[in-house]
Amino acid sequence: MSVTRRVAIGGAAAVITALGAVSLPVSVAQAAPVSVSSGMEINIEETLITVASCTLGAVVSPTTALTAAHCGTTGEAVFDSSGDQIGTITANLISRQADIAVITLAPDVRAAVDPIDWSPGFYQGQAVSKDGISTGKTVGTVTDPNLTLRTAHGFSLAPPFFLTQSTLSIGTNIHSVSGDSGSGIRDADGDVVGILSSGATAEDTQFTPVSLVPETLR
The missing domain is CATH 2.40.10.10 (Trypsin-like serine proteases)
Structure with missing residues (x-):
């Protein structure tokens, strides 16, 4: 995949006066950030x-x-x-x-910087939500507030194709599917408290708390 940058270049225009042709400077439009x-x-x-x-x-x-x-x-x-x-x-x-x-x-x-709650700790029934590219914004609650080591399985179109990983995570009943991976999990105040990791079913979604990110990487 290549990085696309579009730069518009305005051509030089000529103005005819009694003194002859005067060329205007070439202008370059900068690509928007x-x-x-x-x-x-x-x-x-x-x-x-x-x-x-x-x-x-x-x-x-x-x-x-x-x-x-x-x-x-x-x-x-x-x-x-x-x-x-x-x-x-x-x-x-x-x-x-x-x-x-x-x-x-x-x-x-x-x-656009998000509000983040880096503190650990969740409770049963806590309101949470996510906004992912596949299913948009969905809401739910924490169903397992205990930080638990879970093993997730997936696949990729690149070697090794079949993936297995063990991740510390919190359980919710938020609806999510493939493509929603990585979504920010937000609490009732709108603060990001975790990153969507995996799901056993579409209504059984786990997330990794952002509190596990070392302070040197925040």
Whole structure:
């Protein structure tokens, strides 16, 4: 996938006067900055002809964003739906049993920073919601507030094809499907408290708390 940049160049115009032809200077229109916000589609190349599509979960600062770790590996470029590169994955926390990847945003993007609640702790029946690229905004409650190590299975069009990972997560009944991975999980105040990880069924969705992200990566 190539990075698309469109630059409009105005041609030089000539004005005829009594003194002769006077050429006006060539003007160059600068491309507008790419906007980055939570809930948007992000794409990461799997092979030369396939990409993994996920949801950007949270913009934690003008230079840093989060998605799910299983969406990509460290060093991979991250693109928006138009093919513009918005950043690069600079940390993948699956080795810490946290399904969260840290994206360092490109310097020319315009980022809409989200409110984040980094504190741990959830309770049964707590209201939560998410906004993903496949199912939009859905709401639900926490069904298992205990941070539990769960094993999730999936597949990819790139080797090794069949994926297995163990992740510390919280259980909810939020509706989600493929493509919603990486969505930000928000509490009743609208603060992002987690990143959508996996689901046993469409109504059984787990998320990884953002409190598992080391302070040095926030």
